[in-house]
Amino acid sequence: MHWHILGAGAMGCLFAAQLDRQKIPLTLLLRSTKENQSEITLDIEGVSGASQHQLAVQACSAKGQIDYLLVMTKAYDVLPAVTSVVQRLSPQSVILLLSNGIGFAEQIQRNHPQLQLALGTTTEGAFRRGPWQIQHAGLGSTRIGQAATTATPAWFEDWRSSLSDCHWDRQISAAQWRKLAINCAINPLSALEGCRNGELASKPALAAKVRELCAEMTLIGQAAGQCAAVSGLEHKVFEVIKATAANRSSMLQDITAGRRTEIDYINGYADRCARQFAVEAPLNRELLEALRQLEQARFP
Structure with missing residues (x-):
């Protein structure tokens, strides 16, 4: 499974690094990229150890189908961010919303009712030390779920294997x-x-x-x-x-x-x-x- 990640802040980068450690293919989606820019070097330090990651990057406006999308922007940017790539999504695409707060999922459902949403919450802690430099400040628990879904989907294995404490929650709300x-x-x-x-x-x-x-x-x-x-x-x-x-x-x-x-x-x-x-x-x-x-x- 290839994940595209919207949100290059501290938490989005941290989760990208966690996926990359498990060799799970991913691409960071940026609002814009420099000419001929196709990757960045991400440095992680902190409770999960020090590591460096060469990650693929792509402008949101690029072409190509997105099958698995993680959204970790600020809450007020969730709807604009998803809208910026909606032409690359299909009703079969999985969109995992892991931003802070409540209310943005309802906004997406009103504006893009064809999309399939999964929801999550995390208590992992991270902050940015500099450009593409992230401090993993604290280990936490991550819970992911999907309304009206009883069986754990196959794509959740990417998250279970990448995070130290991650659970499928049938009561995600x-x-x-x-x-x-x-x-x-x-x-x-x-x-x-x-x-x-x-x-x-x-x-x-x-x-x-x-x-x-x-x-x-x-x-x-x-x-x-x-x-x-x-x-x-x-x-x-x-x-x-x-x-x-x-x-x-x-x-x-x-x-x-x-x-x-x-x-x-x-x-x-x-x-x-x-x-x-x-x-x-x-x-x-x-x-x-x-x-x-x-x-x-x-x-x-």
Whole structure:
């Protein structure tokens, strides 16, 4: 199986390297390539060891059928990225969405209902050290699934063999909701406070807000029919904070780098659910509006 990968950020490159280690054919899809550019050299360092990879690259506008597509762009880029290669996809193509947040799959289904989507979530950690230089910052668990699919598909073997902890999840929506709820309690607060994750537990005022966000997300999840996903949420969130105490959340990294955040697909999605089910979640909405105002000031 030959995988094409949309998303040359830290996580897309990390997963490309993991596939390449297993000799699985792949091509990185770039918005544009330099004249006669056909490959790049990718360096990986960190918890999975040091390695170098010569990977094929191709412009999104290139020709040729895509049978297996991994999408690991920012959440707000998922639909534009898939649309940029839609002429290369068929109803039989497998499109695996492993971006952060919830909501982009529905956008694709509305705009391109013929496409076959698989969904995933990961807690692997990585960041970019320089051009085509990636630091694998933390091992994590990856869960992949597909609605209305009971049998594990043959293509999943590529992922099971490439990642140290990867599972086919027949309840993938619950896994996505669990990660969403955790992100809602950690990311915006750390981004607005400009603090590492550990401070959300060590500072009493911030810890109180984390607990309040957990309570709100529990009510929203229960109303949305995701009771299992939000069961014991507060305990799980503080476990994640402890395990990632020295880390800066992806949202804080985006703010620091002057990039758009994925707030509309994290707390924004939670807010839309709260409105839909008439659940009061004022702190989530307050943080959402604060991040949106910050972004509007930077991206008018």
